[in-house]
Amino acid sequence: MDRIRIQGGKPLAGAIPISGAKNAALPLMAACLLSDKALRLSNMPHVADIASMASLLAQCGVDVHMDGDAATGCPQGSVLTLCARQVTSTEAPYDLVRKMRASVLVLGPLLARCGEARVSLPGGCAIGTRPIDLHLKALAHMGAEITLDAGYVTARAPKGGLVGARFAFPSVSVGATENALMAAVLAKGETVLANAAREPEIGDLARCLAAMGARIDGIGTDTLTVHGVESLNAASHAVIPDRIEAGTYAIAAAITDGDLTLQGVKRELVAALCEHLEGAGVAVTETPAGLRVHRHNGALVGIDVMTEPFPGFPTDLQAQMMTLLTVAKGAAMVTETIFENRFMHVPELCRMGANINIHGASAMVRGVPQLRGAPVMATDLRASVSLVLAGLAAQGETTISRVYHLDRGYERLEEKLQACGARIERLKG
Numbered sequence: 537m538d539r540i541r542i543q544g545g546k547p548l549a550g551a552i553p554i555s556g557a558k559n560a561a562l563p564l565m566a567a568c569l570l571s572d573k574a575l576r577l578s579n580m581p582h583v584a585d586i587a588s589m590a591s592l593l594a595q596c597g598v599d600v601h602m603d604g605d606a607a608t609g610c611p612q613g614s615v616l617t618l619c620a621r622q623v624t625s626t627e628a629p630y631d632l633v634r635k636m637r638a639s640v641l642v643l644g645p646l647l648a649r650c651g652e653a654r655v656s657l658p659g660g661c662a663i664g665t666r667p668i669d670l671h672l673k674a675l676a677h678m679g680a681e682i683t684l685d686a687g688y689v690t691a692r693a694p695k696g697g698l699v700g701a702r703f704a705f706p707s708v709s710v711g712a713t714e715n716a717l718m719a720a721v722l723a724k725g726e727t728v729l730a731n732a733a734r735e736p737e738i739g740d741l742a743r744c745l746a747a748m749g750a751r752i753d754g755i756g757t758d759t760l761t762v763h764g765v766e767s768l769n770a771a772s773h774a775v776i777p778d779r780i781e782a783g784t785y786a787i788a789a790a791i792t793d794g795d796l797t798l799q800g801v802k803r804e805l806v807a808a809l810c811e812h813l814e815g816a817g818v819a820v821t822e823t824p825a826g827l828r829v830h831r832h833n834g835a836l837v838g839i840d841v842m843t844e845p846f847p848g849f850p851t852d853l854q855a856q857m858m859t860l861l862t863v864a865k866g867a868a869m870v871t872e873t874i875f876e877n878r879f880m881h882v883p884e885l886c887r888m889g890a891n892i893n894i895h896g897a898s899a900m901v902r903g904v905p906q907l908r909g910a911p912v913m914a915t916d917l918r919a920s921v922s923l924v925l926a927g928l929a930a931q932g933e934t935t936i937s938r939v940y941h942l943d944r945g946y947e948r949l950e951e952k953l954q955a956c957g958a959r960i961e962r963l964k965g
């Protein structure tokens with residue numbers, strides 16, 4: 537298994553290109569199942585989760601084709617064309633769903649297009665139990681008959697197809713909103729999804745569905761009204777920038793006392809993070825090239841952070857923000873309200889000299905002058921990158937094992953950091 541080795545203590549300087557958002561790209565890919573015409577997605581990130589979704593779609597009979605992008609000159613190709621002319625399988629098997637929970641996003645589109653779907657239950661993961669009850673409730677409101685058997689969910693639409701309905705989510709869920717939205721675009725009549733998640737990735741999905749011919753009102757708000765259509769057309773869509781990748785590199789600039797510009801990123805995409813960074817003594821300015829991030833006058837100060845659904849502070853940046861606070865002056869309280877077990881990075885950070893105590897859903901961080909390099913282990917995607925940030929700031933050498941977690945969501949991480957002066961390398965094997 538690959539490891540990452542970092543010699544810390546070097547301020548990062550330069551510009552970092554931000555990739556397309558993985559969490560936008562995954563539901564956009566699933567949306568291809570709604571139409572028998574081609575969906576062309578540009579600005580796709582090259583990360584392992586995208587490859588997993590492509591395998592799942594190919595297994596459903598989707599024609600998957602990756603091309604270069606003349607506009608960006610991306611050598612690996614960042615334009616993905618998906619064509620579900622004929623869906624040959626309506627099943628998402630355990631092996632794929634286990635590897636990547638976002639596989640459940642094929643449930644809504646398969647059910648709406650084919651009238652049935654069989655999807656493995658994802659089970660728990662490193663950050664909590666993560667049920668899919670809200671996905672199933674929303675689909676049941678549209679008339680789906682749902683049965684659970686042998687670890688699989690089987691969903692069947694009524695004879696004439698799914699029927700529009702009003703559904704108020706009892707709590708906010710990104711994935712359940714996406715699944716319900718995709719199902720609703722082909723349901724008969726009007727669907728109203730209240731208390732819908734408002735993450736930018738949902739707006740991106742809704743805009744792509746609209747380009748395919750879906751009729752959706754309320755994009756960007758917590759109430760989505762969908763007027764079902766018979767079928768969808770071919771469309772082209774560019775994936776929005778990855779706000780979590782951008783936020784991670786913003787924190788890299790702050791923690792190393794460096795100066796980075798996050799190319800193509802607007803403040804509104806990461807507004808909650810910017811406000812928190814400014815509170816901690818970091819300057820964030822919008823420039824024509826992107827968002828510039830550096831410390832105000834050298835010192836970081838502790839602030840309190842609570843994760844919330846968008847537009848609040850994102851849970852996917854909690855581990856990275858906590859890492860920054862380990863070297864801020866004074867105390868900071870970090871509260872996680874979205875996932876029940878998302879402090880896996882804490883013991884590893886403590887091995888690097890951080891002073892953190894967990895009390896239920898909150899972690900009390902008391903700033904220390906300096907982290908020290910150590911061998912540490914990655915546990916999930918965002919926890920792993922928080923250890924990279926700690927390694928960049930620490931004195932001495934840090935090696936991070938189990939970096940396959942990082943490869944799920946960060947494109948060319950070492951390359952992007954090296955280009956800004958980081959001493960980071962991948963050790964194969």
Ligand code: UD1
Binds near residue numbers: 560637710711
């Ligand atoms: C998505 C993101 C993930 C991010 C999360 C929260 C993708 C591919 N992943 O995950 O990176 O951390 O949003 O911003 O976009 N819940 C239920 N029942 C359900 C569904 C969710 O109880 O049916 C709970 C979850 O356990 C969690 C909370 O609701 O506690 C929010 O989860 P949700 O917004 O659904 O996250 P995901 O869509 O899985």
